[in-house]
Amino acid sequence: MRAVIAEDSLLLRIGVVKVLEAAGFEMCAQVADAEGLLAAVEEHRPDIAVVDVRMPPGFTDEGVRAALVIRHQYPGTAVLLLSQYVEERYAADLLAANTSGVGYLLKQRVADVEEFAEAVRRVAAGGTALDPQVVAQLLVRRHSDPLDRLTPREREVLELMAGGRSNSGIAAELVVSESAVAKHINSIFTKLDLPKADADHRRVLAVLRFLGVARPPS
Amino acid sequence: MQLTTWLQLVPGRPFRRAGHRTALIAAGLPLHLAVVPLWLWLLGTFAALVPAVTPLPVLLTLVVTPLLTVGQRRRYRALVGKDLPRPPTPGPGRNWTWAVRRLTSRALWRQVCYHAVAGPLLAVLDLAVLAVWAAALVAASIYVWIWALPPQWRVTDLGYTTQAAYITAGGLALLFLGPRLTGALVRLDTRAAEVLLGPSRTEKLARRVADLAESRAGVLDAADAERRRIERDLHDGAQQRLVSLAVNLGLARATLGDLPADARKVIDEAHREAKEAIAELNDLVRGLHPAVLEDRGLDAALSGVAARLPIPVRVAVDLPRRPSPTVEAVAYFVVSEALTNVVKHARATRAEVTVHRIGETLLVVVADDGAGGADLAGAGGTGLAGLAKRVASVDGTFSCRSPAGGPTVITVELPCAP
Numbered sequence: 286m287r288a289v290i291a292e293d294s295l296l297l298r299i300g301v302v303k304v305l306e307a308a309g310f311e312m313c314a315q316v317a318d319a320e321g322l323l324a325a326v327e328e329h330r331p332d333i334a335v336v337d338v339r340m341p342p343g344f345t346d347e348g349v350r351a352a353l354v355i356r357h358q359y360p361g362t363a364v365l366l367l368s369q370y371v372e373e374r375y376a377a378d379l380l381a382a383n384t385s386g387v388g389y390l391l392k393q394r395v396a397d398v399e400e401f402a403e404a405v406r407r408v409a410a411g412g413t414a415l416d417p418q419v420v421a422q423l424l425v426r427r428h429s430d431p432l433d434r435l436t437p438r439e440r441e442v443l444e445l446m447a448g449g450r451s452n453s454g455i456a457a458e459l460v461v462s463e464s465a466v467a468k469h470i471n472s473i474f475t476k477l478d479l480p481k482a483d484a485d486h487r488r489v490l491a492v493l494r495f496l497g498v499a500r501p502p503s
Numbered sequence: 504m505q506l507t508t509w510l511q512l513v514p515g516r517p518f519r520r521a522g523h524r525t526a527l528i529a530a531g532l533p534l535h536l537a538v539v540p541l542w543l544w545l546l547g548t549f550a551a552l553v554p555a556v557t558p559l560p561v562l563l564t565l566v567v568t569p570l571l572t573v574g575q576r577r578r579y580r581a582l583v584g585k586d587l588p589r590p591p592t593p594g595p596g597r598n599w600t601w602a603v604r605r606l607t608s609r610a611l612w613r614q615v616c617y618h619a620v621a622g623p624l625l626a627v628l629d630l631a632v633l634a635v636w637a638a639a640l641v642a643a644s645i646y647v648w649i650w651a652l653p654p655q656w657r658v659t660d661l662g663y664t665t666q667a668a669y670i671t672a673g674g675l676a677l678l679f680l681g682p683r684l685t686g687a688l689v690r691l692d693t694r695a696a697e698v699l700l701g702p703s704r705t706e707k708l709a710r711r712v713a714d715l716a717e718s719r720a721g722v723l724d725a726a727d728a729e730r731r732r733i734e735r736d737l738h739d740g741a742q743q744r745l746v747s748l749a750v751n752l753g754l755a756r757a758t759l760g761d762l763p764a765d766a767r768k769v770i771d772e773a774h775r776e777a778k779e780a781i782a783e784l785n786d787l788v789r790g791l792h793p794a795v796l797e798d799r800g801l802d803a804a805l806s807g808v809a810a811r812l813p814i815p816v817r818v819a820v821d822l823p824r825r826p827s828p829t830v831e832a833v834a835y836f837v838v839s840e841a842l843t844n845v846v847k848h849a850r851a852t853r854a855e856v857t858v859h860r861i862g863e864t865l866l867v868v869v870a871d872d873g874a875g876g877a878d879l880a881g882a883g884g885t886g887l888a889g890l891a892k893r894v895a896s897v898d899g900t901f902s903c904r905s906p907a908g909g910p911t912v913i914t915v916e917l918p919c920a921p
């Protein structure tokens with residue numbers, strides 16, 4: 286798979302490049318700002334762009350804005366945002382506009398080389414990857430609560446779903462059987478009043494509801 | 504040549520100082536007497552039964568008062584090198600509001616009091632002291648006068664050895680007394696000028712309080728700026744390096760498959776420790792001054808704090824506008840420290856944080872459903888006492904209600920400018 290990286294800190298850029306190359310990615314371009322990133326995506330059409338949230342010249346949310354542009358104009362390119370600290374509004378912005386091919390991780394997660402590579406692969410393949418801290422923080426901010434009806438176990442399952450895990454991934458993480466996970470998930474759909482339509486769609490809706498990005502039907 | 508320069512020629516230090524002071528008194532005489540004609544005019548209007556004219560001398564007194572005050576300041580400045588403290592000046596405003604504020608200011612009426620009442624009384628004492636000097640000089644030098652004056656002006660029956668000797672002795676005594684009388688009068692005059700022309704005690708205290716508040720705010724701002732600088736340095740330097748180190752170790756662990764077990768163990772250990780160092784450094788940086796607070800404000804920073812705690816915490820921040828960075832920093836540290844206490848001591852299952860702005864007050868409430876019994880002096884009290892001090896540093900109020908059995912509610916009010 287092909288990737289570009291936009292990161293203004295040289296050390297971290299080199300680190301991420303090494304990790305991705307070791308994981309079998311082909312690095313098309315390495316840039317240090319949003320403008321360069323958009324040019325590189327236009328030129329190479331990569332499978333994924335790994336993007337720092339804060340970049341020159343403003344050091345605020347250049348990366349997020351570039352990510353929204355990329356997801357809108359180049360649907361074939363997934364975006365994984367890297368951030369020094371959790372800015373859940375940015376994560377919410379990103380998720381409100383896209384439900385696939387996006388990710389938001391803290392920079393320190395790059396150190397967990399295998400897991401990071403796995404997350405990049407997942408996002409590049411059209412999945413999602415959310416940092417556990419982002420999930421926790423979005424949970425704090427969410428106040429309207431059909432979610433209070435969930436059992437602690439169901440909550441755990443939903444958190445892992447929000448992190449982008451598949452049923453088998455969730456089962457492995459919680460050390461339960463896959464059928465138990467499926468049972469929990471069905472129970473979650475029922476409690477959140479999600480219509481019995483396409484299963485994947487319901488899954489995304491449940492996660493969005495959980496993150497407070499989408500409002501329950503009124 | 505200036506008078507002060509001439510006075511350098513007077514021999515002997517006590518006498519030179521007395522010379523300066525006498526000059527001060529002499530220069531004070533016309534200034535002290537300046538209002539007397541106006542008083543006489545005022546009395547005259549009453550005596551002549553033309554009260555319609557009465558406001559005129561009063562008005563004139565008000566007009567000359569500032570000029571006389573300037574004169575008095577110059578007198579002290581030029582003759583004894585002393586700057587009389589100034590009363591606070593009324594702020595600028597439209598013409599009539601300024602005039603009203605001026606006319607109703609206590610400073611103006613204290614000045615009038617000095618020039619119109621204290622002045623004439625001091626003038627009498629001025630004259631007395633000047634007379635003592637004159638008498639002292641003439642009497643002490645009586646033999647010179649006897650010798651120098653033409654015969655027809657002499658007092659004929661003055662005995663050279665008896666009366667003239669007594670007069671000389673008296674003159675010398677007065678010369679000895681002169682500096683002391685002068686000193687006493689100067690002290691009296693200075694005291695009156697300081698009290699009536701300078702700021703009152705209340706005004707002095709008000710100015711002192713304003714100065715202290717300003718310098719304290721400066722110190723707090725400087726401390727905050729320093730914390731932010733350290734945070735930025737750590738972020739740009741050590742944090743990036745540590746992440747890079749951890750990435751390299753992680754890569755080594757993942758890619759070097761054929762390592763002996765010992766070497767693999769060492770790399771695993773190093774990788775784990777590098778990640779722990781990153782986590783510790785992140786905590787440290789958050790404790791210093793979290794970047795998210797500066798960038799995104801209290802709401803984002805506090806939900807970050809809440810998300811990292813092991814118990815569910817609801818955070819409700821309702822701020823239409825951001826308070827000053829200093830107030831934000833204090834609010835942040837209060838909440839984050841209070842929540843740390845909740846987790847450490849309260850055995851709570853949940854907590855709630857609300858931040859509201861009511862008028863010019865930022866109201867911060869941290870509540871938990873724990874065991875209670877927290878108090879400022881108690882076992883877990885050092886943290887709370889520190890919080891109270893931090894709140895007091897920006898003139899806030901801190902209260903902690905924590906009956907045994909709970910719940911604990913910490914309420915903090917921080918003043919913030921409109």
